[in-house]
Amino acid sequence: MITRTGDDSYTLFSEQYEQTYHSSFGAVNESLHVFMRGSGIEQRLRSGKASRVLEIGFGLGLNCLLCANSAENNKATLTYYGIEHRPISPTTYTKLHYRDLLDHPYLADNMVDAFSMAESISTGATSPHSIEQATIRVDLGHHTHLSLCIADAASEPLAEHLNNLQAFDAIFLDAFSPDHNPECWTLAFFKQLANLLTADGRLATYCVKGSVRRNLASAGFELHKYPGPEGKREVLWACKQRE
Numbered sequence: 001m002i003t004r005t006g007d008d009s010y011t012l013f014s015e016q017y018e019q020t021y022h023s024s025f026g027a028v029n030e031s032l033h034v035f036m037r038g039s040g041i042e043q044r045l046r047s048g049k050a051s052r053v054l055e056i057g058f059g060l061g062l063n064c065l066l067c068a069n070s071a072e073n074n075k076a077t078l079t080y081y082g083i084e085h086r087p088i089s090p091t092t093y094t095k096l097h098y099r100d101l102l103d104h105p106y107l108a109d110n111m112v113d114a115f116s117m118a119e120s121i122s123t124g125a126t127s128p129h130s131i132e133q134a135t136i137r138v139d140l141g142h143h144t145h146l147s148l149c150i151a152d153a154a155s156e157p158l159a160e161h162l163n164n165l166q167a168f169d170a171i172f173l174d175a176f177s178p179d180h181n182p183e184c185w186t187l188a189f190f191k192q193l194a195n196l197l198t199a200d201g202r203l204a205t206y207c208v209k210g211s212v213r214r215n216l217a218s219a220g221f222e223l224h225k226y227p228g229p230e231g232k233r234e235v236l237w238a239c240k241q242r243e
């Protein structure tokens, strides 16, 4: 079910997870505040630096589109790697009207291709035999290359695949809450994420639950809590502890 949020942008309510994909106070506000700014990626793109982002829980593609919009505005190269196990259909995606939020609506139009290819994988119309084959590659604009991987973020084959990639400047940890997606908030999972981050990279998330903070710290992250967007007292970003 599609719902309008506090800043007039749309999100989806997941019947399966009994949660909305974004804050009901404002999907765009949350994305800009927690992920774009919290991760430092907005700043990097603004200064024209080529940047690599890994997103756990690609969802509706909103975080990706807002990053791509910034990359396009700043003519900065963005390599975006999204992980999603249950992609939404291109029809649902189109109904969210994300093109209306962007300075460059073609970014949202090009995303339809990614969701169409993702649908053929998730419905079994095409059956990938490897993570490589389950990865959809689309140029969203002149500056953003999207790799959308249809896989369980916590699976062993995906971990092996990601380990062979260049490290990321930012990780957006945006799975549903730990009660609903426990596999994306474990100590073992965070240790893998720490290995994928550059020395000065940042992981950003909306979740400040005690068990999550403890697991992040045990996995070698240094935590920085700060005031959240409307409706959320605190959120956090984390970098690797200095040795």
Ligand SMILES: C[S@@+](CC[C@H](N)C(=O)[O-])C[C@H]1O[C@@H](n2cnc3c(N)ncnc32)[C@H](O)[C@@H]1O
Binding pocket: 020, 021, 022, 031, 055, 056, 057, 058, 059, 060, 061, 062, 063, 064, 083, 084, 085, 086, 087, 151, 152, 153, 154, 174, 175, 176, 181, 183, 184
């Ligand atoms: C809060 S939504 C993400 C919203 C998204 N970042 C956006 O900007 O639209 C969480 C997403 O994580 C995905 N997810 C949950 N557990 C997962 C897992 N183990 N592997 C891959 N994706 C997962 C869900 O299917 C859902 O699409």
